[in-house]
Amino acid sequence: MRRARVATVVLLCCLLALALLPLFAEKYYIQLFTKMMIMAIFAMSLDLLVGYTGLVSLGHAAFFGLAGYALAFAAPQYEAANLWLSLPLAMAGSALLALVIGALVLRTSGIYFIMVTLAFAQMVFFVFHDTKIAGGADGIYVYAKPVADIAGWAPFNLENHTHFYFVVLVLLVLVYASLRMLLASLFGRVIVGIRVNEQRMRSIGYRTFRYKLVCFVIAGALAGMAGYFAAAQFGFVSPDILGWHTSGGVLMMVILGGMGTLNGAILGAFAMLLLELGFQGLPVVGGVDIGKHWQLLMGGFIVFAVLLLPHGLLGLGRLASRLLRKPAEVAEAGDG
Amino acid sequence: MDANTFLIQVLNGIQYGLLLFLVASGLTLILGIMGIINLAHGSFYMVGAYLAFSLSQHFGSLWLAMAGGVVLAVVIGLLLEWLLISRLYHRDHLYQVLLTYGLILMFEELRSVVFGDDVHGVAVPALLQASIPLTDTLSYPVYRLWMSAVCLALAIGMYLLIQRTRLGMMIRAGAANREMVQSLGINIDLLYRLVFALGVALAAFAGMIAAPVASVFPGMGNQVLIVCFVVVVIGGIGSVKGAMLAAILIGLVDTFGKVLTLEIGGVRFLPELSGMMIYVLMAVVLLARPEGLFGKRG
Amino acid sequence: MAEAVLRTERLTKNFGGLAAVNDVSLEFFTDQIHAVIGPNGAGKTTLASLLSGDLASTSGRILLDGEDIAGLPADRISQRGVGRSYQKTNIFLPFSVFENCRLAAQSRLPSSMRFIRPALRYDDVSRQAQRALAEVGLEHRAGVPAASLSHGEQRQLEIAMTLATRPRILLLDEPLAGMGSDESARMVELLRGLKQAHAVILVEHDMDAVFALADRLTVMVNGSVLESGFPELIRASAAVQEAYLGVEELAT
Numbered sequence: 001m002r003r004a005r006v007a008t009v010v011l012l013c014c015l016l017a018l019a020l021l022p023l024f025a026e027k028y029y030i031q032l033f034t035k036m037m038i039m040a041i042f043a044m045s046l047d048l049l050v051g052y053t054g055l056v057s058l059g060h061a062a063f064f065g066l067a068g069y070a071l072a073f074a075a076p077q078y079e080a081a082n083l084w085l086s087l088p089l090a091m092a093g094s095a096l097l098a099l100v101i102g103a104l105v106l107r108t109s110g111i112y113f114i115m116v117t118l119a120f121a122q123m124v125f126f127v128f129h130d131t132k133i134a135g136g137a138d139g140i141y142v143y144a145k146p147v148a149d150i151a152g153w154a155p156f157n158l159e160n161h162t163h164f165y166f167v168v169l170v171l172l173v174l175v176y177a178s179l180r181m182l183l184a185s186l187f188g189r190v191i192v193g194i195r196v197n198e199q200r201m202r203s204i205g206y207r208t209f210r211y212k213l214v215c216f217v218i219a220g221a222l223a224g225m226a227g228y229f230a231a232a233q234f235g236f237v238s239p240d241i242l243g244w245h246t247s248g249g250v251l252m253m254v255i256l257g258g259m260g261t262l263n264g265a266i267l268g269a270f271a272m273l274l275l276e277l278g279f280q281g282l283p284v285v286g287g288v289d290i291g292k293h294w295q296l297l298m299g300g301f302i303v304f305a306v307l308l309l310p311h312g313l314l315g316l317g318r319l320a321s322r323l324l325r326k327p328a329e330v331a332e333a334g335d336g
Numbered sequence: 337m338d339a340n341t342f343l344i345q346v347l348n349g350i351q352y353g354l355l356l357f358l359v360a361s362g363l364t365l366i367l368g369i370m371g372i373i374n375l376a377h378g379s380f381y382m383v384g385a386y387l388a389f390s391l392s393q394h395f396g397s398l399w400l401a402m403a404g405g406v407v408l409a410v411v412i413g414l415l416l417e418w419l420l421i422s423r424l425y426h427r428d429h430l431y432q433v434l435l436t437y438g439l440i441l442m443f444e445e446l447r448s449v450v451f452g453d454d455v456h457g458v459a460v461p462a463l464l465q466a467s468i469p470l471t472d473t474l475s476y477p478v479y480r481l482w483m484s485a486v487c488l489a490l491a492i493g494m495y496l497l498i499q500r501t502r503l504g505m506m507i508r509a510g511a512a513n514r515e516m517v518q519s520l521g522i523n524i525d526l527l528y529r530l531v532f533a534l535g536v537a538l539a540a541f542a543g544m545i546a547a548p549v550a551s552v553f554p555g556m557g558n559q560v561l562i563v564c565f566v567v568v569v570i571g572g573i574g575s576v577k578g579a580m581l582a583a584i585l586i587g588l589v590d591t592f593g594k595v596l597t598l599e600i601g602g603v604r605f606l607p608e609l610s611g612m613m614i615y616v617l618m619a620v621v622l623l624a625r626p627e628g629l630f631g632k633r634g
Numbered sequence: 635m636a637e638a639v640l641r642t643e644r645l646t647k648n649f650g651g652l653a654a655v656n657d658v659s660l661e662f663f664t665d666q667i668h669a670v671i672g673p674n675g676a677g678k679t680t681l682a683s684l685l686s687g688d689l690a691s692t693s694g695r696i697l698l699d700g701e702d703i704a705g706l707p708a709d710r711i712s713q714r715g716v717g718r719s720y721q722k723t724n725i726f727l728p729f730s731v732f733e734n735c736r737l738a739a740q741s742r743l744p745s746s747m748r749f750i751r752p753a754l755r756y757d758d759v760s761r762q763a764q765r766a767l768a769e770v771g772l773e774h775r776a777g778v779p780a781a782s783l784s785h786g787e788q789r790q791l792e793i794a795m796t797l798a799t800r801p802r803i804l805l806l807d808e809p810l811a812g813m814g815s816d817e818s819a820r821m822v823e824l825l826r827g828l829k830q831a832h833a834v835i836l837v838e839h840d841m842d843a844v845f846a847l848a849d850r851l852t853v854m855v856n857g858s859v860l861e862s863g864f865p866e867l868i869r870a871s872a873a874v875q876e877a878y879l880g881v882e883e884l885a886t
Contacts, residue, residue, distance in 0.1 A: 056430050104619055107626035111373050111429055111573060115565040116622065122562050123615035130611050186740060186748040186756070193737050196726045203688065203724075204799050205712035205741035214747065244558065248437045255434050288449070296445035302438030306431050307423055 007263065018169055022162045031233070032277075034165045036270045037172045038229045043253040043265035044179060045222035050251070051260030052183065053215050054195030055106075056114050058247050059121025060223055062101065063094040065242030067224030068231030069128065070094075072140045080144035083158070087146070091224040097124070098220025102213045121247055129239040139238030142231055158232065168229055172266075175222060179262055182218075191215055195260075256305050258314025267313055275301060340474045345591050351480050353587025354487035355546055359560055360567040360579050361494060362538035368574040369507055369531055372421060373429055375436035378561025379443035380536045384409060384543025385552045386447060389456045398461040402544050406537055413536030417529045425514075425528075444554070453554050458547040483545050490538070491580065507531060566614050570621045572631025581629060589613050637700070639664050639833050640685070640716070640803050645694035645704075647680055647857075654680040656857040657694070662803065667825070667834040669844045669865075672854035673877070678837045679721055681854070682807045685835070686718035687711035698803075712741070717801030719792045721808040721837075725780050731791055732776040735763035738798035766798035770824055786817035793824070803833045810840045822846055845869070853877070 018037075022030050042064055049055045070090035074081035105116045129137050145158040156163040182188050190211045193201045201208050231237045240246065249272070257268020279294035290297070305313075363377045384405060391401035420439075424432045460479045467475035498504040510517045510524050518524045543556075550556070567586060571578030593610035621629065638661035647655040655677045662668050670678050683689040685696060687708035696704040703711055712718075726734050739762035740746060740753065754760065767773045770790040775783065780791060789809055796804060809825065810818050822843050828834055829849075838844050844851070845865055852862040855877050861868050868874055 050430070056433065058433065104622050107622055108569075111367065112569060112626075112628075114373065114429065114433060115569050116618065119562060119566050119569065119615055119618055123612055126611040126615075127609070131608055181752075182749050184752045184754075185750055186743070186746040186753050188749075189733075189737060189740065189753045190746050193726060193729075196728055197724065199688075200724050200726070201737075202707065202709045203686065203712060203718060204738045204795065205709050206746070207709050211746070244562075248440075252434060252437065255430060259430075293445045293449055295441045296449070299438040299441030299443075299445065302441070303420065303435055306427075306435040306438065307420070310427075310431075 011263065015173065022165055027161055030161050030165050032273075034161070034168050034233060035230075036273050037165075037168045038226050038233065039250070039253065039273060040266040040269040041168075041172055041175050042223055042226035042230075042250050043257065043269040044175060044262055045219045045226065046250050047254045047259060047262055047265040048179060048182075048191075048215060048222070049219045050254050051262075051264070052188075052195060053191045053212060054198075055212065055216070056251075057117040057219075058114050058244065058251060059101075059117035059119070060219070060250055061242050061244065061246035062121040062124040063098055063220035063223040064227035064230070064246060064250070065128075065237070065239075066097055066124065067091060067094045067227035068237040068241050069134055069140075070224075071146070071228050071231045072134065072142050072237045075142055075144060075146070078143045080147045083146040083148045084150065087225070087228055090228045091221045094224025094227070095217050095221040098217045099213070102216035102220070106209060106212050106216065118244060118247070121242065121244060125239055125242045125244075128242060134237075137239060139236055142235050142237065145232050145235075164233065171225065171229075175225070176262060176266075183262075187211065187214070252302060256302070256309070256313060261314055264314040271313060340471060341595075343470065344474065344476065345595055346588070347476060347480070347484075349588035349591035350584060351484045351587070352591055353584035354484050354491075355542055356560075356563060356567055356587055357580050357583035358487045358490060358542040359539050360564040360571075360583055361491065361576065362535035362542075363564050364568055364574070364576065364579050365494075365538075366532060366535040367568070369510065370421075370425070370528055372424055372532075373432050373436070374421075374535070375433060375561065376439040376443060377535070377539055377564065378557035378559070379440050380409065380413075380539035380557075381543040381546075381560050382447065382554075382557030383412070383443065384540030385458075385547045385550075385556060386451050386456075386543075387540070388544040388547040389458050389552045390451060392458060398458065398548070402541070405544050406541055409537045409540035410533045413533035414529055416536070417532040421532055422525065422528070440558070443557070447554070455551060455553040457551050460548040479548060483549065486545060487542075490541075495576065563614065566618050568628075569618055570628060572628025575628065575630035578628055578630030586614050586617065589617055638662055638697075639699060640835075641697040642685070643695040643697065645681070645684060645696060646692050647677075647684055647689060648692045653857045655684060655691075658854075658857075658859055660852055660859065660862060662833045662835055663850075664802070664831065664833045665829060666849045667829050667836055667847050668850040668852065669836040669838055669848035670852045670854060671838060671841070671844055672860075675856070676854040677857040678854055679807055680857075682718065682805055682835070682837050685711075686716060686805055688718075712799060712801075715800075715802035716805060717796040717799050717803065718805040719796045719807060719809060721811055723785075723788045723792055725788060725791050725795065727779070727781040729780055730776065731767065731772055731778050731780055731783065732763060734780055734791055735766050735794050735798045736760060738795040739763045739766065739800075741799055762800070763798055766794045769797055769827075770794040771820070786813050786821075789813060789817075789821070790824075797828075801832070803835065804828060805835050805837075807837045808839060809836070810838060810843055818843065 018033070021033060046057065046060050049057050049060070067090035070093045071081060071086055074086040074089065101120050105113060105120060108116055128134050134140055145164070148154045148156055148158065156167060158164050158167065183192070190201070190206055194208050194211060198208055227241065231241070253268035253272045254265050255268070257266070257271065258264025276294065276298060279297045280291050282290040282294070284290065359377070359381055363374065366372050366374050366377070387405040387408060388398065388401050391404050392398045395401055395404070420435065424435060464479040464482050466478045468478055468481065469475040498507060506517065506522055506527060510522070510527050514524055563586065567579055567582045570585070571580070571582030590610070590613060593613040594607050597607065640662040642658055642660050645655060645658045646653060658681060670681065672678055680689065684691050687706055687710065691704050694704065695702045698714055698716065703714065726737065729737070736753070736759060739759045740756070742762070743756070743759065764773065767776060770793050772787065772790050772794055775787060780788065783791060789811065793806065793809055806825070810821055813821060818840065825834070825836065825847055836844070836847065848865050850863065851865040851868045853860040853868060853874050860877055861871055861874055
């Protein structure tokens with residue numbers, strides 16, 4: 001119990017820090033943290049699949065990118081889309097795609113599942129890359145950020161980077177709280193049970209396929225939310241947003257941060273993006289532009305992290321507290 | 337389409353399929369025997385192709401480049417297994433995915449540093465530059481026929497190795513029960529290292545022989561990897577027979593998809609969406625037989 | 635006696651050329667413990683898996699209340715009132731003992747597609763889980779992680795989970811496996827009490843327990859039924875003794 005309380009305090013402090021950031025930071029950092037929060041939402045949606053249900057998806061970017069493209073379609077040329085219409089539509093689009101893909105890929109498990117999720121995401125990538133549906137390989141611009149008009153009045157203006165920041169922060173908190181609620185609900189308990197022992201879940205009477213599919217769709221919809229705001233912030237979508245580097249990147253965030261904890265997903269997102277920036281900012285040494293080849297360092301970091309950190313970054317903290325704790329305290333119902 | 341063009345496309349499709357099989361067999365070997373999913377498998381293909389390019393320029397001969405390249409690939413494979421892969425055997429697939437993904441990033445950047453990001457062509461060796469006449473009006477490149485023959489020969493060679501030799505028997509036993517094999521005094525670590533190196537060499541060699549035909553470009557590794565995944569999913573994990581059948585099927589579907597024209601209700605599906613054909617095929621297989629054509633149920 | 639609640643007709647399961655369960659026709663009644671015994675490889679666990687839906691049969695029928703359930707997936711069969719416990723402990727190790735049972739009890743709700751209200755607030759489900767734990771005598775260990783239980787306690791939990799799904803038919807696969815004599819005695823008393831209002835199908839090796847509990851006995855050898863009927867008669871049967879001689883004495 002004490003661990004849970006410490007975790008809550010730490011979380012609230014972070015929330016406070018995030019809320020106060022725009023008072024002290026300049027535009028560059030506000031936008032950077034906005035990006036990190038968007039990726040945190042993306043990472044949490046994948047953690048629901050990977051960490052809680054045990055479904056390792058290597059194609060989650062399909063839902064992320066589709067919503068980004070949906071925004072681009074909803075905001076043709078220099079017009080701005082209406083947030084209240086286009087966001088739900090974009091999320092619904094991602095959810096629908098997740099339903100279709102999920103119905104197919106959830107027929108497999110284990111290594112197969114990893115491979116088919118990657119393959120289907122690649123198929124979606126092809127649709128946007130090889131056809132003229134959406135500018136092909138060149139991508140399309142989102143010139144104007146969505147407007148939040150309701151009958152003439154807008155509670156905030158997304159063109160203002162501070163407003164954008166707070167909208168994303170609020171969404172981050174909402175998504176986090178909703179997922180916590182979901183995981184404590186009947187549905188959430190089934191999901192976690194599926195990860196631990198799916199065969200027994202079936203034998204005690206659960207139609208596990210349905211629950212996995214619903215979970216897949218929810219994860220897809222949330223990824224769509226993140227993708228929508230990523231497109232809105234960046235102002236440009238290209239097929240890479242659906243590509244497997246995006247899928248691989250978000251999977252890295254979830255695993256490295258610490259799977260099955262939600263907090264780990266957020267931590268992983270922030271850590272990976274900061275690392276990326278750090279590596280990119282390295283100077284030119286001996287004629288070699290290290291910063292340009294940051295992926296080499298990132299790859300190396302991942303390799304080391306897998307070898308040395310079996311439970312991700314959160315594992316470091318857990319390792320410390322585990323040494324001080326009695327076994328009985330570990331048994332919170334479905335500790336995850 | 338006339339008969340001549342059809343024949344050429346069939347030959348091209350089979351050639352592509354056999355090449356795919358060569359790469360996919362390395363993947364399945366490592367997956368089936370060692371239980372490791374190696375995302376970096378495509379990178380070895382790419383490394384092979386780039387080695388073929390640079391070494392052939394260095395030596396002036398593709399043959400020497402291939403020989404040198406295979407040796408290099410085996411060394412790389414042995415080192416990688418010893419340093420990194422061997423630590424993954426008891427870990428969840430998740431961590432294998434992550435570590436090998438990290439390797440992909442590293443390989444891509446190393447390639448960028450050493451060879452740059454340009455697209456390159458590799459010349460067909462003089463010995464195989466001719467074309468064989470098939471009909472009065474049609475001739476087919478000898479090199480492509482040679483490629484198919486080599487892939488087929490290697491496939492048969494591997495089958496014989498795994499099924500008919502003592503080494504193959506030890507490998508199969510090790511796949512079924514690692515500890516038992518170890519307790520019999522067989523050096524299972526060395527065995528796995530060799531299997532991994534073999535898998536790497538197969539992928540690299542495939543990249544080398546494909547280079548004159550398919551050109552050498554940065555994204556080629558990832559591209560072939562995903563197609564390999566489709567091969568394994570359609571064929572069934574652990575089934576070499578399935579991989580062969582699936583590879584040929586995909587080779588034909590992909591090749592014909594690029595040359596046919598299909599228009600339904602005013603919307604052109606082919607050749608525009610030819611890249612999607614193999615995924616549609618995979619979707620159909622998943623609906624009908626999720627464990628793959630020759631896969632084991634459950 | 636009433637109609638058999640569960641009946642098999644010529645049930646067969648082939649693995650390649652091997653008939654693991656061969657042409658088995660048996661009847662099971664409520665308020666009765668029907669034990670299925672036989673040497674290793676006799677097909678007892680395969681039979682249990684066929685009845686629970688974990689395995690698909692090759693041919694034959696399985697009639698539950700007169701309706702053929704052969705071919706239905708395990709979850710559907712569970713929902714129709716067949717509860718199975720496993721020979722190899724098949725619990726949720728990271729969860730607490732209580733959560734194991736609660737999850738099993740939750741399966742009886744019309745739907746678990748509920749996303750808002752916390753699962754622990756479903757009092758009926760929690761009560762059901764507590765009741766199941768009390769029936770097996772594990773209520774004092776409710777908060778302990780299942781992985782920390784002793785082997786015997788884990789076998790008890792295995793049964794509790796099955797009970798929590800409120801089955802009419804209890805399919806118990808070697809519940810006494812690996813237990814010491816004290817634990818076995820407790821388990822035998824537990825099983826005796828379960829007879830009421832359930833049809834109990836007991837697959838077991840422990841002959842003492844079988845003869846203490848069984849109202850009916852079936853002996854299987856090499857996938858077929860050798861004999862089936864009253865325990866005392868079967869015990870005396872020459873054919874059974876021949877098939878079994880020495881094997882079970884060594885086992886117990």
